[in-house]
Amino acid sequence: MKLLLEMEFDGFDTHHLLHVLSHCEELQTDLRRSEKKLLNELHGQCRFRIKSELAKSKVKVQEPWQKAFVLMQAAIGGLTLGDYTMRQQVRVRGEGLNVRRGEIQFSLSV
DSSP: OHHHHTOOOTTOOHHHHHHHHHTSGGGOOOOOGGGHHHHHHHHHHOSSOOOOSSOOSOOOOOSHHHHHHHHHHHHHHTOOOOOHHHHHHHHHHHHHHHHHHHHHHHHHHO
């Protein structure tokens, strides 16, 4: 979450915010081989795409930060998750984000 506090707020947008949050270690979990297909399907339904300098065509989810990027959008967008484990991870992330949001608001008010 240190990345969030160091973030420049001039000209940032939702995609940039999701990108920064997905790189926070607190929101990342291991990417399992069995999850890749579902995550790639979800990525196709997400509003914001993973950008890559190397691959200009369709980017596939291959790293933990990319998993976090897709799952955050799925949670926000209310996308259906067929896998029980990933539904639990989204629920835990949502609760964690609520706690962090409260911490940030408190620190700004003091």
